[in-house]
Amino acid sequence: MASDDWFSAKIKPMLAKKSEPFSREGWFYEVKWDGTRCIAFVDVERERVRLQNRRLMEISYRYPELTSSLLEFASSNAVFDGEIIVFSGGKPSFQLLQQREHVDDRMRIEILSRKIPAVYIAFDLLYDDDSGWLFDSPIEERREKLGGVARKNRRCVISEVFTEDGIKLYESAVKMGLEGIMAKKFGSKYLAGKRSDLWLKLKKKNTADCVIVGWLEGEGERAGKFGSLVLAFYDNGELVHAGQVGTGFTKEFIDWFYEKLRNIEVERLEVKNLPEFRRKVHWVKPVYVCEVEFLEMTKDEKLRAPVFVRLRSDKSMEECTPRDFV
Amino acid sequence: MRATWKGSISFGLVSIPVKMYPAAIKREISFKLLHAADGGRIKYKKVCEKCGKEVSKNEIVRGYEISKNEYVILTDEDFEKIPLKSVKNVEIKQFFDPSELNVIYYSGFYYLVPDKGGEKAYCLLREAMRETGSMALGKMGMRGREYLIALKAFDGGILLSQLYYVDEIRNPAEIPGWNAKADFNEEELELAKQLILAMKKPLRLEAYRDEYREALMKLIEAKLAGREVTVAEEAEAVESIMDALKASLSAVKSEH
DSSP: OOTTGGGGOOOOOOEEEEEOOOOOTTEEEEEOOOSEEEEEEEETTTTEEEEEOTTSOBOGGGOHHHHHHHHHHBSSSEEEEEEEEOEETTEEOHHHHHHHHTOOOHHHHHHHHHHSOOEEEEEEEEEETTTEEOTTSOHHHHHHHHHHHBOOOSSEEEOOOBOSOHHHHHHHHHHTTOOEEEEEETTOOOOTTOEEEEEEEEESSEEEEEEEEEEEEBOGGGBTSEEEEEEEEEETTEEEEEEEEOSSOOHHHHHHHHHHHHHTBOSOOOOBSOOOOSSOEEEBOTTOEEEEEESEEOTTSOEESOEEEEEOTTSOGGGOOTTTTO | OOOSEEEEEEETTEEEEEEEEESSOOOOOOOOOBOTTTOOBOOOOOBOTTTOOBOOGGGOOEEEEEETTEEEEEOHHHHHHSOOTTTTEEEEEEEEOGGGSOGGGEEEEEEEEEOTTOHHHHHHHHHHHHHHTOEEEEEEEETTEEEEEEEEEETTEEEEEEEOOGGGSOOGGGSTTTTOOOOOOHHHHHHHHHHHHHHOOOOOGGGOOOHHHHHHHHHHHHHHHTTOOOOOOSHHHHHHHHHHHHHHHHHHHHHO
């Protein structure tokens, strides 16, 4: 085996289940950073960095500003698990992050990397040169090593560990406008690609990831654009209608996304459980995934009062299962 | 990055699910057209020359122009009569020696990777092509066209080359001045050869860059400079959040 195998590994990030806020012995907490999940492979010897998202796709080219920062951040070869965030007004901004995520033009990427630079927040260490792979080490050991390997700089930081009072921390985080916090169990191993009870996300709002399957024409201010998006879950290989979302978009997003939708329009699409639409539905190829907030699930498994949060280019259609958020 | 195409390669009795990605990165600078007076985007409208009215997508049919103003009209139903056979499947027709394929037939390059479940057959095909020094020839359907393609083991994967059909390449003899002839003597030829050999060195493509594009880019950046949003809050924003949380927790502690 070549010695740089660690650098080209594909790692599915460990996932978390949703839970009510709690404070318990044997757990620690940290801020739930909401951006793009990112495994960062940092090779300080050969001065190269690989960024991989949760769909195992390479996203390094999108964040050129993180390459040099991560090379400074790591004092030896390392693989981090963390989140890419763009800040605005002291808070993570989905809208700005979205601008970074949907650009493929190399030059615009360069400009945006200076205009709205991203930050990498590391919360786990999966590899370092001395220890090798750390998947089987308990999380407290990984966190300790993370502190040893990484040195914060302008764009890269370590997410801080809070060892007490999860409930109070949760309340403070929500008050500050954050989505919530994470709770992680001491002693837990890194279960790549698994959603287990060892990592819990404590948050108030219900959110779901849905596939965008179509759009309805807008009226008034939105005439000539889309008024709402038709959403679906992906259940056992089938698209199942989840509802429509008509709020939460910025004007810029509507203008931009409308063009994208026009390009992927299809004649028809197989979607189960459809209601009677009073207006014409423009079906689209099921390639875009979005995150919505909603009040609750209705009895027939539809979203009540969904609000658009952001596109999730880091998630695939297959991840939009109807039970994922419970 | 999204795959440009998903499908399968049939090779003997196996069918290998694969995904295709473009090998080239578009780097040219593109501009949007704006109305100089108010900055609005310029929109194209499809207007009928005869009646002057704007027409929608379903009012448009395709016409093949035989002579001026004389068309053979084809509807969607007509197109459905000749379905693209190899839409989701590349059928390998033969293998061949790479030296037989002239560079002039290459029209575009894509990287091919295995899709779920295709890993083993994909690797087998790649290694077998590599070890026999062979390339594969096949056809694929994409965007309403049937393409001739070639596959080759390349680096850690398979390179898919789109090829021109033979009748798409112009015979150079049709080009005026193609078989140019002129007299020169041995000495002149020797001199030219020496010049070539003096300039000959190992190829380092990375040393050549699109300088016009870079200059244009600098120009755009300079114009942008005045409008730059200064984002002073980078890692500091993260830390101030964590500090504020810490403070809120210690406030609780001191209450007890």
